[in-house]
Amino acid sequence: MSLKIIAPSALGIRGIDAHGSGEFGAPRSRGSAGASWAVQRYEHKGVDFIVVPGQNILCPCDAWVTRYGQAYVGDDRFGSIHLDSVDDPDFSLKLFYAQLRIDGALPVRVGAGAPFAMAQDLRQKYSGIIPHVHLEIRRLGVLVDPGSLLAEAV
Numbered sequence: 001m002s003l004k005i006i007a008p009s010a011l012g013i014r015g016i017d018a019h020g021s022g023e024f025g026a027p028r029s030r031g032s033a034g035a036s037w038a039v040q041r042y043e044h045k046g047v048d049f050i051v052v053p054g055q056n057i058l059c060p061c062d063a064w065v066t067r068y069g070q071a072y073v074g075d076d077r078f079g080s081i082h083l084d085s086v087d088d089p090d091f092s093l094k095l096f097y098a099q100l101r102i103d104g105a106l107p108v109r110v111g112a113g114a115p116f117a118m119a120q121d122l123r124q125k126y127s128g129i130i131p132h133v134h135l136e137i138r139r140l141g142v143l144v145d146p147g148s149l150l151a152e153a154v
């Protein structure tokens, strides 16, 4: 089994901005600027899809929404939506920077392509960033490139 996904937003993949690139595996760092010993380097774990804040976000696949929380601990402005694929339960997905817009207690099943969330404005946290939602996907707990699972190019 495998998984095909729909882009959660159809405005393309985030290119390079002041904070990095939206491609899978792009270099990232976190930690105190100016204190190089404190900076941690890592690779971007997902793909960033450009949004207009406030727009509908589409469910990437037929999925169970299992959890809704915060993308950043202690910051309730940005949501984190956890999904499990219905067609292939080996695949789990996380979508950041969107507010869940469905009713009822979780888990809730949402169809592929259904508008189920609203894009938030990441510029409130990172000046100069291209507004986007972040999608990361794991198969049996191992990160995969969401771009390789897209049914159509964006």
Ligand SMILES: [Zn+2]
Pocket: 022, 044, 046, 047, 048, 133, 134, 135
């Ligand atoms: Zn990202």
